[in-house]
Amino acid sequence: MKVPLSWLRQYVDVNLPAAELAHRLTMAGVEVGEVQETGGWDEVYVGSVTAVRPHPNADRLRLCTVTTGSASDGGVEELEVVCGAPNVAAGQKICFARVGAHLYNAHSGRYETLAAARIRGVESQGMICSELELGLGDDHSGIIVLPDDAPLGEPLSDYLGDTILDLELTPNRLDCLSMLGVAHEVAALTGGAVTEPEAGYEEAGPPAAQRVSIAIADPDLCRRYTATVIDGVSIGPSPQWLQDRLIRAGLRPISNVVDVTNFVMLEYNQPLHAFDFHAVKDATVIVRRARPGEKLTTLDGVERVLNPENLVIADSNDPIGLGGVIGGANSEIGPQTGTVLLESANFAAANNRETAQAMGLRTEATLRFEKGLRPELAPMALRRATALIQQVAGGTAAPGIIDVYPEPPDSPPTVTLTMRRLRQSLGMDVGITQAQAALDSLGFHCAQSSRDDGDSGGGDAGGALEVAIPWWRNDVNIEDDLVEEVVRVIGYDAVPTVMLSTPIPFHSPSPAIALREAVKDLLAAGGMQEVINYPLASMELLERAVPVGGETPPMRIANPMSATHEYLRPTLQAGLLATLAANQSHGPGPFRLFEAGRVFLPRSGDLPEEVETVAALLAGRRSETSWHNPMGGGAAGGGGAMDFFDAKGMVEWLLERVGIGGAVWEPGEHSVYQPGRCAVVRHSGGELGFVGEVHPSVRERFGLDSGPVAGFELRLAALLEALPESERHFVSLPRFPAATRDLALIVPADIPAGRVTGLILRHRLVQRAELFDIYSGENLAPGTKSLAFHVHFQAADRTLTNEEVSRSLDGLLRTLEREAGAALRS
Amino acid sequence: MVQPTQQNIEDLAGAALAELSALDSLESLEQWRIAYLGRRGSLTVVLRGLAGLDIEERRRIGALANQAKQSLESGLEARTREINEAALLRAAQEDRLDVTLPGRYPAEGRLHPTTQIVREICAAFAGMGFSVVEGPEVEWDHYNFEMLNIPKGHPARDMWNTLWVDYTNEAGEQPMLLRTHTSPMQARVMESRRPPVRVIVPGKCYRYEATDATHEWHFYQVEGLAVDEGITFANLKGTLYEFARRLFGEERRVRFRCDYFPFVEPGVDMSIDCFACQGASGQAQDGGCRICRDSGWIEIMGAGMVHPRVLSGVGYDPDKYTGFAFGLGPERIAMLKYGIDDIRHFYANDLRFLRQF
Numbered sequence A: 001m002k003v004p005l006s007w008l009r010q011y012v013d014v015n016l017p018a019a020e021l022a023h024r025l026t027m028a029g030v031e032v033g034e035v036q037e038t039g040g041w042d043e044v045y046v047g048s049v050t051a052v053r054p055h056p057n058a059d060r061l062r063l064c065t066v067t068t069g070s071a072s073d074g075g076v077e078e079l080e081v082v083c084g085a086p087n088v089a090a091g092q093k094i095c096f097a098r099v100g101a102h103l104y105n106a107h108s109g110r111y112e113t114l115a116a117a118r119i120r121g122v123e124s125q126g127m128i129c130s131e132l133e134l135g136l137g138d139d140h141s142g143i144i145v146l147p148d149d150a151p152l153g154e155p156l157s158d159y160l161g162d163t164i165l166d167l168e169l170t171p172n173r174l175d176c177l178s179m180l181g182v183a184h185e186v187a188a189l190t191g192g193a194v195t196e197p198e199a200g201y202e203e204a205g206p207p208a209a210q211r212v213s214i215a216i217a218d219p220d221l222c223r224r225y226t227a228t229v230i231d232g233v234s235i236g237p238s239p240q241w242l243q244d245r246l247i248r249a250g251l252r253p254i255s256n257v258v259d260v261t262n263f264v265m266l267e268y269n270q271p272l273h274a275f276d277f278h279a280v281k282d283a284t285v286i287v288r289r290a291r292p293g294e295k296l297t298t299l300d301g302v303e304r305v306l307n308p309e310n311l312v313i314a315d316s317n318d319p320i321g322l323g324g325v326i327g328g329a330n331s332e333i334g335p336q337t338g339t340v341l342l343e344s345a346n347f348a349a350a351n352n353r354e355t356a357q358a359m360g361l362r363t364e365a366t367l368r369f370e371k372g373l374r375p376e377l378a379p380m381a382l383r384r385a386t387a388l389i390q391q392v393a394g395g396t397a398a399p400g401i402i403d404v405y406p407e408p409p410d411s412p413p414t415v416t417l418t419m420r421r422l423r424q425s426l427g428m429d430v431g432i433t434q435a436q437a438a439l440d441s442l443g444f445h446c447a448q449s450s451r452d453d454g455d456s457g458g459g460d461a462g463g464a465l466e467v468a469i470p471w472w473r474n475d476v477n478i479e480d481d482l483v484e485e486v487v488r489v490i491g492y493d494a495v496p497t498v499m500l501s502t503p504i505p506f507h508s509p510s511p512a513i514a515l516r517e518a519v520k521d522l523l524a525a526g527g528m529q530e531v532i533n534y535p536l537a538s539m540e541l542l543e544r545a546v547p548v549g550g551e552t553p554p555m556r557i558a559n560p561m562s563a564t565h566e567y568l569r570p571t572l573q574a575g576l577l578a579t580l581a582a583n584q585s586h587g588p589g590p591f592r593l594f595e596a597g598r599v600f601l602p603r604s605g606d607l608p609e610e611v612e613t614v615a616a617l618l619a620g621r622r623s624e625t626s627w628h629n630p631m632g633g634g635a636a637g638g639g640g641a642m643d644f645f646d647a648k649g650m651v652e653w654l655l656e657r658v659g660i661g662g663a664v665w666e667p668g669e670h671s672v673y674q675p676g677r678c679a680v681v682r683h684s685g686g687e688l689g690f691v692g693e694v695h696p697s698v699r700e701r702f703g704l705d706s707g708p709v710a711g712f713e714l715r716l717a718a719l720l721e722a723l724p725e726s727e728r729h730f731v732s733l734p735r736f737p738a739a740t741r742d743l744a745l746i747v748p749a750d751i752p753a754g755r756v757t758g759l760i761l762r763h764r765l766v767q768r769a770e771l772f773d774i775y776s777g778e779n780l781a782p783g784t785k786s787l788a789f790h791v792h793f794q795a796a797d798r799t800l801t802n803e804e805v806s807r808s809l810d811g812l813l814r815t816l817e818r819e820a821g822a823a824l825r826s
Numbered sequence B: 001m002v003q004p005t006q007q008n009i010e011d012l013a014g015a016a017l018a019e020l021s022a023l024d025s026l027e028s029l030e031q032w033r034i035a036y037l038g039r040r041g042s043l044t045v046v047l048r049g050l051a052g053l054d055i056e057e058r059r060r061i062g063a064l065a066n067q068a069k070q071s072l073e074s075g076l077e078a079r080t081r082e083i084n085e086a087a088l089l090r091a092a093q094e095d096r097l098d099v100t101l102p103g104r105y106p107a108e109g110r111l112h113p114t115t116q117i118v119r120e121i122c123a124a125f126a127g128m129g130f131s132v133v134e135g136p137e138v139e140w141d142h143y144n145f146e147m148l149n150i151p152k153g154h155p156a157r158d159m160w161n162t163l164w165v166d167y168t169n170e171a172g173e174q175p176m177l178l179r180t181h182t183s184p185m186q187a188r189v190m191e192s193r194r195p196p197v198r199v200i201v202p203g204k205c206y207r208y209e210a211t212d213a214t215h216e217w218h219f220y221q222v223e224g225l226a227v228d229e230g231i232t233f234a235n236l237k238g239t240l241y242e243f244a245r246r247l248f249g250e251e252r253r254v255r256f257r258c259d260y261f262p263f264v265e266p267g268v269d270m271s272i273d274c275f276a277c278q279g280a281s282g283q284a285q286d287g288g289c290r291i292c293r294d295s296g297w298i299e300i301m302g303a304g305m306v307h308p309r310v311l312s313g314v315g316y317d318p319d320k321y322t323g324f325a326f327g328l329g330p331e332r333i334a335m336l337k338y339g340i341d342d343i344r345h346f347y348a349n350d351l352r353f354l355r356q357f
């Protein structure tokens, strides 16, 4: 909303600097986004063209004699100016720039100081300005012609300069979409008073009510419909003052009658519509729902097919307007119009908004109706507009107005404000006198109520106010709305600053959040970088990682911003792989990336299951190459590219650190990982997740062509379930020494090492075992491999004798032979 | 056989010590030791000659000879030490490191800056008794809007450009959306328990919005809610003032101005005085302050007293219970604290950005 101060001053004194006024409005909740200044033109005056002659040497140029009134010697100063504008004529009031003025030069594209110049052999002593040269607009096709009553010789800045407040309004402050609403706000903030405009006019002829018949068929969508009839208008351009008002407020002037409707809308907030009376068949207006398939060509030239959800203004047959949204072309005001039917009505907010949204129309009328205008406004604005039309377009108004108001309320709306509620909400006592003063300043009418607020000792801190809500406010409906009105006037600094002193409630902590954050901390401590990807992705990206079509395709956004962000991810893998690919273009890594986020699994007729997932990728050499290790070796596991076991080690370490023991690793299948290089990790039968090396064709689809990429994916809920019930439990340190034996076994090649290790660990007296060598090939029978372990025997209560260790080892070998076909390597 | 006399003992010792001081290697010292103190060494031979002297003379010369032997031995020890130390010093000087070469780093991993700032924000409120809860990112219109006093068709819905899920229910409505704020948890938390309530809700939010340096369509929000008997706007001010000081420094000042959110009444937003120019708002600054754009104040969150319709919607008696709610954007807080100039860095996941935090 653009508020020119020149216009605002019609209704309220503005005696503050614009910046201070803007600050006060902003603090009170009416945010001023920008303060625009026009003017500041030095050496530019209101001038008058006294004569125009042809230029002797150029057909398109003319010589103009210009005066700005009396000269310093008392005579009339006349200056000769060369002008190329086609619209210049003798007798015009114009904007005259003297030599020395600072103007925009359309040829150079810069502001330049005007110098006297010879143009085609004739000296020009100044310039008659266009909008462009003064920075008032883009128009350079002709000069600005000022109204005839423009004061000759006055500096143009005093005459045309203005300050415009550009308001950035929150949706509740409908009132400040109007000059009068802003004026009331300004009055409250500056201690001023508001002067409301004149709305009287002369009436003649048969009463309006006999000229036209008006009925509201659907009062749920139209609470009130008022109208007047004005005969004998002459349609033409508006006077300059009216055009100026509209232009500065950001609207385009159209014609006098239409401009008045827009002007009054900006003044009072009430949208109005003018119909060509003779286009209204049978002088009948019916406000009704559209019939199915009914058509209306609107003022923007679009033919619209309507349905019963749309409210139309119809004559005896056809729609002539879309109620409160836009008019119909069939009843448009034009040069031929002699009689105007002027409408000022109140339409239901939600329906108006729906219709406008369905039609893709955000008109100035809808911006107001959709927020719920007060019905009291309709006749006020109607009378004001009728008066102005008579003033600028002539004509005679029919006596009286038509006012169809099926269910007028018994009394104007009032809201009770108790001092108890002020105290309960703000935490301070506001005296009833102060509260009333605050509300009075905003134009509310307060009456002290006899009603006692119950828990105060009476006096100034008690009691209640019955507050009548003024017509320009639609946003004050409950007691707390009045609390806000009071506190925004007295200022938030007046409220004390007090720490909470009510008891701290117990909310049982969420173990899922705690576990997720612990996992993030551990992965970062383990050298992994956290990333956060968008949960919306394209189908194409998702499918590069995993097949996602299938029976339950991912959830789709109905109004995606682009195909790039169309589907809710059912996997973290795609985003993570794309992030890896993007970062590989910046350097060789190593990359250790993880994301802890949600994936979305559709459920029929319900919100999706949001599964907290942790996924990671490891790629590149185990450590960064440097002068210590030119090949990137040196870290645990030596140099070379990270692989399955780096990912697995990270998961093993993670499980151990969060306290999950007894996880079981088995060959697994996961579409993102390469078959045979993928493990599933389980706990008590449940799947904790997967570890693997990314499938070469997945890598290829992401352009990850520089070596293997290992990764893992874990479900946090499964980890949570696997967490032991109790906290960690201390195990006593061993008091007796362990005896260690090395065991080199030959086993069939297809026996997993994990199975052999498991058999060893389950054996009596074995305390731990480490696999330290795997070998196959030369010197071994085909189809076999050799596994070598350090096996540690230990008892809690004694030092084991050699015989005990040997007996246990013999038993172990027999078990291994029986269960895994293992033999001692000779 | 040399007759040991005072003269030749002194001569011998003098010559030996003079020779010793000129030696500079452990090998030559060993040769010297053999030459004088060895089994056949000059001094040993002299000492052996003591046996031929009379008892008086033997005692006198014997004492002299022992003295000479001790001085040779201690001379040898001192010289050995000198030579060893010189050798160590030489070795140390030759075995120098180029200490300007880079050290060996452990594998490096960090948390995303959003995780870090969300934790910092949550910790500040946790210290004031707020518990962390989370909620679904895909929500019903019911919780995201209606329970927050934003019914269907309400013009305030324009404040949240919404991404709707492609799902139509039996009534032909499209009731599922990506939450536009974490505020829906206000209703979900209050529905699940009786007052008192004191929670903060961090999480992802989504808006249908073109991105630029200060707008993302995917971002985080931390929502807070405190409801009980006797909670007032003064408590809102106290809590948020304390938060501002915890995050931005003890000397921070705060300012509240009127603002509008349909689920609070009264509604405000809170600014802190600019920590970059100390609220000097460009007066003392050359070229002005880029952080506060010379206003001296930085808006950091919206807040207000919970709207009575929100309370009655969850079955709380709004005459008995009051509360306040607030919401803030962690990315904006991080941008202010760390001088990040473009919000789009956060979720582009360029490691060159992420590794700075």
Ligand SMILES: [Zn+2]
Pocket (backbone or CB within 6 Å): B274, B275, B276, B277, B278, B279, B280, B281, B282, B289, B290, B291, B292, B293, B294, B295, B296, B297
């Ligand atoms: Zn600043």
